[in-house]
Amino acid sequence: AASDPDLVKRALAAKEKLGERVFVLGHHYQRDEVIEFADVTGDSFKLARDAAARPDAEYIVFCGVHFMAESADILTSPDQAVILPDLGAGCSMADMARLGQVEKAWEALSEAGVAEQVVPVTYMNSSADIKAFCGRHDGVVCTSSNAQSVLEWAFAQKEDAKVLFFPDQHLGRNTAVLKLGMSLDDCVVWDPHKPDGGLSAEELRAAKVILWKGHCSVHGRFSPDTIDDLRAEIPGVQILVHPECQHEVVLKADLVGSTEFIISTIEAAPAGSSWAIGTELNLVKRLAAAHPDKRIVFLDRTVCYCSTMNRIDLPHFVWALESLVEGQVVNRIEVDADTEHYAKLALQRMLDLPG
Numbered sequence: 001a002a003s004d005p006d007l008v009k010r011a012l013a014a015k016e017k018l019g020e021r022v023f024v025l026g027h028h029y030q031r032d033e034v035i036e037f038a039d040v041t042g043d044s045f046k047l048a049r050d051a052a053a054r055p056d057a058e059y060i061v062f063c064g065v066h067f068m069a070e071s072a073d074i075l076t077s078p079d080q081a082v083i084l085p086d087l088g089a090g091c092s093m094a095d096m097a098r099l100g101q102v103e104k105a106w107e108a109l110s111e112a113g114v115a116e117q118v119v120p121v122t123y124m125n126s127s128a129d130i131k132a133f134c135g136r137h138d139g140v141v142c143t144s145s146n147a148q149s150v151l152e153w154a155f156a157q158k159e160d161a162k163v164l165f166f167p168d169q170h171l172g173r174n175t176a177v178l179k180l181g182m183s184l185d186d187c188v189v190w191d192p193h194k195p196d197g198g199l200s201a202e203e204l205r206a207a208k209v210i211l212w213k214g215h216c217s218v219h220g221r222f223s224p225d226t227i228d229d230l231r232a233e234i235p236g237v238q239i240l241v242h243p244e245c246q247h248e249v250v251l252k253a254d255l256v257g258s259t260e261f262i263i264s265t266i267e268a269a270p271a272g273s274s275w276a277i278g279t280e281l282n283l284v285k286r287l288a289a290a291h292p293d294k295r296i297v298f299l300d301r302t303v304c305y306c307s308t309m310n311r312i313d314l315p316h317f318v319w320a321l322e323s324l325v326e327g328q329v330v331n332r333i334e335v336d337a338d339t340e341h342y343a344k345l346a347l348q349r350m351l352d353l354p355g
């Protein structure tokens with residue numbers, strides 16, 4: 001549906017009044033009505049890098065989800081206020097790994113006598129205290145666009161290194177197996193809801209990758225059967241998916257990569273080509289609208305928006321900006337100094353990797 005013209009006018013007016021004082025970042029899964037006001041758009045990695053691009057901006061309005069706004073706060077100066085227009089914009093995957101649960105897993109690894117060998121790697125989609133845990137234990141953060149180089153780095157850190165990867169088991173498995181050439185048997189799954197993660201000390205000792213039992217509720221829905229159906233329906237269709245999809249889906253796909261990769265692949269695709277894309281629906285619809293010369297369909301029969309990304313809508317965006325115009329900072333995301341220090345170590349290790 002078209003945006004409310006009054007709200008569009010108000011957003012434009014507030015943004016103009018704030019001028020250089022405000023910097024608006026937008027993740028690719030944001031609604032059209034919001035993304036059109038972003039100064040910079042990107043995937044999680046690009047937005048983490050770009051957050052620090054405007055050190056003079058007093059306010060960073062983050063159109064994305066909570067863990068991204070936390071990372072932006074960590075990577076920007078303390079006088080810059082990071083604002084999340086709706087505090088309800090969380091991430092169900094990030095919520096699947098809590099600090100207390102991760103500490104329990106670490107204890108079990110110590111008891112099994114392998115903690116010394118383990119490098120903890122957290123996906124960007126995690127809370128700041130989890131990133132800080134990784135910072136404290138010589139670990140690192142990764143995103144879907146650099147998971148391969150981060151895992152390679154992690155395995156090079158110690159002799160007989162093992163990786164504890166959280167919260168997304170699918171990204172961890174897809175990267176370990178399809179990019180690093182490991183076998184499925186090298187991976188075990190730690191279930192935080194089972195005693196000892198559901199794993200014996202022998203299993204922990206034998207594993208190379210200990211995957212946290214977490215997943216994305218949006219990407220986890222795509223199924224290998226739909227890929228078969230679409231291939232039968234659309235001759236020559238290419239299947240392009242995000243690595244948060246299940247392993248069976250990624251195995252059947254033609255190409256896999258982060259949202260930036262998905263966008264650049266479609267931009268470079270020849271006119272007349274056909275694509276079925278397995279990622280969040282706002283992005284797929286936008287790509288289809290921007291490339292009418294290519295056939296672009298969604299890799300699912302049902303509607304599949306990320307409900308928390310969608311919470312940032314035009315009314316919330318306008319409210320956040322107009323509050324700033326009135327001198328009131330609303331919904332500020334602030335990570336405490338100690339957590340920030342260690343989370344930054346883990347984030348910086350990622351940002352310092354080449355490529």
Ligand code: 13P
Nearest residue numbers: 043044045143144258259
């Ligand atoms: P990227 O931004 O790394 O592609 O990740 C997708 C995602 O699910 C963000 O929440």
Ligand code: SF4
Nearest residue numbers: 091092093216218306
């Ligand atoms: Fe979290 Fe998945 Fe939504 Fe990304 S798409 S914010 S991983 S629930």
